[in-house]
Amino acid sequence: MVQLVTRWSPPPPEFIKLNVDAAIAQNTSALAVVAKNEQGAVLKGWSKIMPKRSPIAAEAEAILWALHLAKGENWRKIIVESD
Numbered sequence: 240m241v242q243l244v245t246r247w248s249p250p251p252p253e254f255i256k257l258n259v260d261a262a263i264a265q266n267t268s269a270l271a272v273v274a275k276n277e278q279g280a281v282l283k284g285w286s287k288i289m290p291k292r293s294p295i296a297a298e299a300e301a302i303l304w305a306l307h308l309a310k311g312e313n314w315r316k317i318i319v320e321s322d
Contacts, residue, residue, distance in 0.1 A: 258273045274308075
């Protein structure tokens with residue numbers, strides 16, 4: 240049996256990593272974004288509830304939202320990570 244080990248890896252110095260995720264419930268979708276620096280410190284976190292979407296559409300929307308949030312924060316060096 241193969242066991243997968245997943246672990247967060249930090250971004251390069253001066254970069255901010257935006258981890259995004261989406262969850263689907265019966266009638267809604269939830270999106271979340273967490274911004275961390277190279278030390279792994281959480282800089283900011285956001286979440287929002289939206290109308291239900293397909294899993295792939297919700298994940299894509301979370302990525303797009305993360306890019307808009309980074310622009311609003313004036314972060315120029317970012318990495319977006321999704322599952």
